[in-house]
Amino acid sequence: MWLTLITLAVAPLFGQSAAQVDAILAADPLSLGDAAYLAVMSSGRIPPEASAEQAIALLEMLAVRAEHRDRFSDRELDSEATLGEFSYMLMLAHDISGGFWYRRIPGPRYGLREMRYRRLVQGQSWALQPLDGERAMRIIGRVMALREGQ
Amino acid sequence: MMKISVRLLFTALLTAAMLLVAFGAHALDAGGRLRAQGDFEQDQDPRGQFTLNAWAKLFPELEGDATAELLIEGTILYVVDDFAAADLEYFTARATLPGRLGDQSVLGLRGGRYQLTDSGGLVVDHRADGVSLSLDYPRIGLRLAGGYTGLLLKQNASIRMSAEDLTDLLDEQTTTASPRLIALFELSFPEVVLRQNVLLGGVAQFDRQSGDEDLIDTQYAYLGLNGRLFPGFYYDTVALAGGVQYTDDALDIDTSGIMLAASQRFLIFMDALASSVISMRALYASADDDEFKAFMPITQPDLVTLSPIVASDLLFGSLEYSLRPFGGADSHVLQNIGLTGYGAAVFDADPTGDDAYRGTEAGGRISLRPFSDIGGSIQVGAFVPDEGDTTVYGRIEFSTSF
Numbered sequence: 068m069w070l071t072l073i074t075l076a077v078a079p080l081f082g083q084s085a086a087q088v089d090a091i092l093a094a095d096p097l098s099l100g101d102a103a104y105l106a107v108m109s110s111g112r113i114p115p116e117a118s119a120e121q122a123i124a125l126l127e128m129l130a131v132r133a134e135h136r137d138r139f140s141d142r143e144l145d146s147e148a149t150l151g152e153f154s155y156m157l158m159l160a161h162d163i164s165g166g167f168w169y170r171r172i173p174g175p176r177y178g179l180r181e182m183r184y185r186r187l188v189q190g191q192s193w194a195l196q197p198l199d200g201e202r203a204m205r206i207i208g209r210v211m212a213l214r215e216g217q
Numbered sequence: 218m219m220k221i222s223v224r225l226l227f228t229a230l231l232t233a234a235m236l237l238v239a240f241g242a243h244a245l246d247a248g249g250r251l252r253a254q255g256d257f258e259q260d261q262d263p264r265g266q267f268t269l270n271a272w273a274k275l276f277p278e279l280e281g282d283a284t285a286e287l288l289i290e291g292t293i294l295y296v297v298d299d300f301a302a303a304d305l306e307y308f309t310a311r312a313t314l315p316g317r318l319g320d321q322s323v324l325g326l327r328g329g330r331y332q333l334t335d336s337g338g339l340v341v342d343h344r345a346d347g348v349s350l351s352l353d354y355p356r357i358g359l360r361l362a363g364g365y366t367g368l369l370l371k372q373n374a375s376i377r378m379s380a381e382d383l384t385d386l387l388d389e390q391t392t393t394a395s396p397r398l399i400a401l402f403e404l405s406f407p408e409v410v411l412r413q414n415v416l417l418g419g420v421a422q423f424d425r426q427s428g429d430e431d432l433i434d435t436q437y438a439y440l441g442l443n444g445r446l447f448p449g450f451y452y453d454t455v456a457l458a459g460g461v462q463y464t465d466d467a468l469d470i471d472t473s474g475i476m477l478a479a480s481q482r483f484l485i486f487m488d489a490l491a492s493s494v495i496s497m498r499a500l501y502a503s504a505d506d507d508e509f510k511a512f513m514p515i516t517q518p519d520l521v522t523l524s525p526i527v528a529s530d531l532l533f534g535s536l537e538y539s540l541r542p543f544g545g546a547d548s549h550v551l552q553n554i555g556l557t558g559y560g561a562a563v564f565d566a567d568p569t570g571d572d573a574y575r576g577t578e579a580g581g582r583i584s585l586r587p588f589s590d591i592g593g594s595i596q597v598g599a600f601v602p603d604e605g606d607t608t609v610y611g612r613i614e615f616s617t618s619f
Contacts, residue, residue, distance in 0.1 A: 164549060165588075166588040166589040166590035167587075167590050167591045168590055168619050169590075170588075177590075180248075180589075180590065181589055185589075190284075191276060191286065192246075193244065193245060193274070193276060194246065195244075196276075
């Protein structure tokens, strides 16, 4: 029931078929490629038919000022994404401004801190926490609500 | 004292390291906080203090929706020209277990060094070593908690109930805080009707000082009501009756009596008007007279004033207005500037008595939060007494978490 509701809510957002969104929702753990795709796609920076490689490339371009610019490219796309990485991706893709320490040391650690402060990430959380598709979708839902409120 | 504290801290960190190995490094979060505070009082030397906290949280994996957490937090406290101390701030194991005692139940367990707080806000808000259990259902919540304060570091504690507590504070041989055994019981009834919540609670405090010095035991029973009256208009009412027993074998004193306290607070949120918040509070604390004993909380309740006001033989009323005048600005820094103005009138518990009016404090505060992890404030207040000269107070605070 819960999965169905999320699917119905977010499918139009990505221009995706319900089956594709279902596959991401069911992913546990979420892969790095899917996490990058979700983060960048939800920001509207790439079209729905874009690939995970394109999403990663865009994230690296957006992180050009950051010290961790190679953080994603040195990882396999099918490796497990962490909550910290996904938070950092969302902050880059949605241009969410970070705190003092995030600006000096941009990356998953302070990305997650900022997302927690803004209540975009809720519940028990740490940077290296594994992430599943359902939680990722909930976080994206809150990010979209924040953007609409601005 | 510093050596003992450092040993405690080291033991905690060693325990954390062992648990880290046991649970795996991935289920870990860690960070720190730095806080600086300067207090100023007219005709007195300024007082500055720095607090550096380092914390680590471990997250053991549990079955289903259950969650657990182990928090270890150490503090280094430095008061300029006075002392430096290292303390184990928290060492708390916590578990939340949904559905263990019924489908809609949430069982919460806490143990170790944790913050022991009564929900009424009049009795205690202090760290203690002990355990706490909560059991929540949609219509009723139960909380049982107990703790001991005699193992805390005295410089990093704020329980001052008896003359002996003050003597110990000045005694260099004494390193630990006032030894009090505290037991708490609460029943809460959330949203009984029309978003109104009811709280019933009781706290018993036993003075565990050894020897024949003065001992003060206290018990408190309270009834609280809180909730929303209109959209954006909230209230919080607490009425308390308690018992107090003084004994001093050396002076052959053995007396007891009843004490009373009550608090009424209104909060009005007006988002459309520069995120304005109006806060009104009235506080009553009984005096030592023919009928009652002076109210004596375990820790003093938070008041808006800078002048030291003790919740005993007191009738207190305050009005506070806060706003964010630049909430619509493009600059994130300007958006998060907060301005507060307040006034507080202080009377004896019986306002009809001679010289019952003690004075009024008026002041203001500017708070800044340019980033989510850096903030600060400047507060200035002037206490105008019924008789005598006005005293000006000030406080500057800065904090960052990393």
